[in-house]
Amino acid sequence: MRMATASAVSAGDPRIEAIHAAREAAEIVLAELLHRSETVITADEMAELQPEIELARGTVDDCRQKEIDLTAAGSTVPPLDPASVAKLQSLAAGIDAATMRNAVVTAGLSGLAAILNSAVRIKAMS
Numbered sequence: 001m002r003m004a005t006a007s008a009v010s011a012g013d014p015r016i017e018a019i020h021a022a023r024e025a026a027e028i029v030l031a032e033l034l035h036r037s038e039t040v041i042t043a044d045e046m047a048e049l050q051p052e053i054e055l056a057r058g059t060v061d062d063c064r065q066k067e068i069d070l071t072a073a074g075s076t077v078p079p080l081d082p083a084s085v086a087k088l089q090s091l092a093a094g095i096d097a098a099t100m101r102n103a104v105v106t107a108g109l110s111g112l113a114a115i116l117n118s119a120v121r122i123k124a125m126s
Contacts, residue, residue, distance in 0.1 A: 023060055
């Protein structure tokens with residue numbers, strides 16, 4: 001299915017550009033923090049850096065997700081043509097009918113199994 005992109009996204013949505021710039025800045029901060037963590041000597045120094053590293057990682061991930069969300073929000077999906085809708089409805093009806101047949105067969109087999117189990121227990125008692 002082809003997706004048409006909204007004009008705000010294709011023209012360069014300033015919200016996406018701002019989130020992208022924030023992500024790039026957070027990636028720079030993360031890289032610097034990781035570089036610093038390679039030179040720490042004590043566990044206390046590492047303990048001080050660790051929350052900042054996790055915050056920077058979280059910020060990068062959040063920015064990536066926001067870019068995805070904003071891009072998706074600016075996308076539109078064209079409506080299906082009537083022939084495709086009719087075919088999908090026909091397929092759905094077929095699935096519904098098959099599901100009902102399966103439910104009836106399953107119930108019948110469960111009932112038959114219960115009867116046979118009862119017969120086996122009765123025969124074992126005698």
